[in-house]
Amino acid sequence: MILVPVGETLALGAAAVVARLEDVPVTPDGPDARRWLLDELSKAPYQAAKPNWFDLLSQAVKDWIGSLFGPSSGTLGPLLIVVLAVLIVALIVVAFVVFGLPRLNRRSRTPGEVFGETDRRDADALRRAAEAAAASGDWTTAIEELFRALARGLAERTILTVNPGTTAHGFGARAASAFPAERVRLGEAAGLFDRVRYLGVAGTQHDYTTLGQLEARLRTARPDALAPLDEQAVEQRVGQSGAHGGASR
Incomplete structure (x- = not known):
């Protein structure tokens, strides 16, 4: 019209x-x-x-905006713009404080491979699979799924990343950088995963229970520091520690 x-x-x-x-x-x-x-x-x-009413409202808004920048507005127009800008910035800051930093949805940031297996399940799904395997007495599968749930959970919390090619021991070393108090137990968990996954050693209920306790602690633990992005950084850190240790001896 x-x-x-x-x-x-x-x-x-x-x-x-x-x-x-x-x-x-x-x-x-x-x-x-x-x-x-x-x-x-x-x-x-x-x-x-x-x-119609929309035309009248649009014209009124246009006239009001024009008046802010007109010669008769003086310093009022720029002052209003500054106030609006401050309000917008304040709202953004409040949103960050209340909701935290925006993150990608879980599926988009979840890698497709974990310890040689193409798997897009999140930590909760892997944990449920481990519980189901344990309920049926399949301790080997339960251990494998729970160790993957441990790794995927730390990746989802952006504490570390699990890239294609990441090994169980590489993950354990990087996780130990974030949780030094669990260094020994993380190394034992990585060794357990390798034994049941690649060496054909049957898992036991005790192994599953011990791994479950570690996974439950790390699920809510606060890291001492963010883990290095890859195994190479871990090796460099270990090498530097060894060099310092040799120099001290």
Whole structure:
């Protein structure tokens, strides 16, 4: 619909009345002319051309914004802009404080491989699979799934990453950098995973229970520091520690 301003609408209506008067042999008095004009403006084309509430609101907003930058606004316009900018920044800061840093959804940041297996299950799903295997007495599968759940859980919390090619011992060393107090138990857990996964050693209920206790502690533990991004960084750190140790001896 093409909108015609009110002034143009009245002009069109007046022109139509004038054309009508040219066809009328008599000259109307004031009330008749006014009535004819109102009758003409009440017709559908003129009513359709009237601005609706949205048009009036849009024009009012445009006029208000224009007044902020007009010559009569003085310093009021820039002051309002500064106030609005401060409010926006404050709202963003409050959002970060309340909700934390935005993160990618779990599926998008979950790697597709963990310890040689293409697997996109999250930590909760891996943990449930371990519990199901343990309930059926399959301790070997339960240990494998629970160790993967441990690694995936730390990756989901962005404490460390598990890249394609990451080994169980590489993961254990990097996790120990974030949780030094669990260094020995993480090394034992990595060795347990390798034995049941690659050496054909049958897992036991005791092994599963011990690993479950470690996984439960690390699930909510606060890291002392973020782990290195890859095994190479761990090796460099270990090498530096060894060099310092040799120098001290």
